[in-house]
Amino acid sequence: MIPRFIRRLAIVLLASTVALATTAAHAARDISIGLQAAITSMDPHYHNLSPNNSMMLHVFEGLIKRDENQKLVPGLATSWKAIDDLTWEFKLRKNVRFHDGSPLTADDVAFTLKRVPNVPNSPSSFATFTKPIVDVKIVDPHTLVFKTATPHVLLPSDLASVMIVSKLHGEKATTEDYNAGKACIGTGPYKYVEFIPNQRVVLKANYGYWGGEEPWDKLTFKILTNAAARVAALLSGDVQMIENVPTSDIAKMEKDKNLSVVSKVSNRVIYVHLNQSTEKSPPFVFDKSGKPMDKNPFRDVRVRKALSMAVNRDAIVDRVMEKKAVPAAQLLPDIFYGTSKKLKPTRFDPEGARKLLAEAGYPNGFSMTLHGPAGRYINDDKVIQALAQFYSRIGIDTKVETFPASVYFNRATNLEFGYMLLGWGTESGEQASAMRSLLATRDPAKGMGVNNRGRYTNPAFDKLLEQALVTMDDKKREGLIQQAAEMVMGEVGLIPLHYEVSTWAAAKGFKYTARTDQYTVATSLKPSK
């Protein structure tokens, strides 16, 4: 009797262990990731915003993809080439299916290009990327030919930012249909399950994915805007990985054996736009007695230089950013295409800055309010306070005001501020596109200076840049871009401060491949053993 009882017990125990082990294995294939910023939409063509773009890479794919160093690699297109200066041919990958089982064809690509500029109420459109294409010709179901009006070397890079949607589901779909999941059907490695704004996005594996099976069955992205909450969620095991580890905690977490922390310099430069749009004092800039001035000081290159020299970039990097940043001299770290090795970060020289201000006619300085976002960039509210310190040392009366990102960027775009702390991540990974957006004389119809909130303008620079943008020869083009960068940085078209170093932390057993574009994508997260 007794042996039988024990045998039974053993069987029950064994069975339950097996059951436990399988659920554990299952649970390990279901992972949660803590994100800092909210996803505003699941429509891949609605809002050109880094957190959205990062999320879209799970569900959708572009013709061309970017690897973790932002190098272009084949995506839904297996090859592409410029037939002549104005004509490009793209060959589509065969046997790619959307999540509903329908095959990907050239029709879907043509439909996507038509949809992108026509998404209603888009807060930040993707049309910049598709505008250069004036004609789309479908040669066969897997070959497309694009025509541009002028030579457009950035075409492959631009198209890497355009996610291909299904024509079948997208034709009558609105942004709401994508948000609700009805139209959110792509070719990517994960499928839509649930999207709850400001809370979470849930995706599940697309087992028939052409690129091979992913190691995860289910992904839950939790929006944890508060940095301490994000860290706590990781430490408690609520999530397996977080992005944007607060700089104050990095040192301690790097020592923790139960965590793996990875970081990498990013394509994001933190910089200052000085509002040069007005003849007289720009908003929030006054003389010492608080009266508007007759001249806009920011239009004087000496003042701009002084404002750059007054900044102790090493102090910001060392003290505010806890060394998780690199002093900036241009718009991208000099490992990227089109950057000039000749440009070095402006040397900290408060005495020289004072002298330049005096030369420009402000021996006693002036007064201004520094404006910036709170919580959009790493330690943004601390950086701006440090800047205020530096400026008060050279005799400028300085105040600081920060706003939540949603308020701040709209007001900055309306030029309601004088001195604006901003950031720019260059998705294309080459400096011409950043200069085109931030420094070229503003002309939205031509896609120039779209985000030039400083309204800096220099015809000689514009000419060089435009010439670079139509030069097909890579070597020659890079020379032109470098020349343009040296010119515009010499004139302090904007004040570069530092490049952010992005940091991810994962629980034991997980390994994340850090990316320069700051994107948090589950496809870069693997089991470490």
Next chain:
Amino acid sequence: MTAAVQTPFQRIASDFAASKLALLGFAMLVVVIGIALFAPVVSPQNPYDLTQIDVMDSKLGPGEKSMAGQTYWLGTDDQGRDMLSGIFYGLRISLGVGVLSTILALSLGILFGLTAAWFGGRIDALIMRICDIQLSFPAILIALILLAMLGQGVDKIIIALITVQWAYYARTVRGAALVERGKEYVEAARGLGLSSSRILFRHLLPNVLPPLIVVATVQVAHAIALEATLSFLGLGLPITEPSLGLLISNGFQYLMSGKYWISFYPGLALLLTIVAINLVADQLRDVLNPRLQK
């Protein structure tokens, strides 16, 4: 009946001194008020003057020296601000905001409370229903909404605090005044043909003051805590001029990295201030309550 006749004030003072704890609270309060009044004199640094703080001195521990050789007894925050000076100036703002908003809310409360009690009827009903509505919302919620609409600044915080506090006083005044209104001395004053306003402010008001003083002292502590909460949440004062709440909030981000002093000391200062006020308020309540008198 003994020979020594005490004035009411002497009576209150001697009753108050009967509790050692209350005396301790009072002494602490005197110190805190002294620091707040003389903050610019006693602080080693003006923490709001950006030329005096240096980001290179940031996050130094208590007792460490700056690059210029100055010792930071309580360490520095993430901008290199001397914590001791930051706390002194922070106390100044906290106490100033607390006291000023309480006095203003008290005046408003007295005005509405007396009006309601004296005239009764519809006016009473109207004012008291407004109070009821106001009191049914959490104070922090009303303050948050107000600050979101008004923007930043000391004046805005005071407006928000007055708005969330006046109803307490109005209710207390009305209750006390209703009791007093039926008493003989008021009848007598009426009989003498005195004007309403004279009876209200010269006869009724002094007699409803004791409970008000108690409520006001407790409310100062509430107001200070509320101001700190709002600053902690990032609403209220500019980030370059931190009050205690903002100092605590700044340090909160560093708690996990072991830099405890940025939050701890301002928190301690806030705690001691509120405890001191509450000790004093407790004893005042006992002393001023006629029912507890021996």
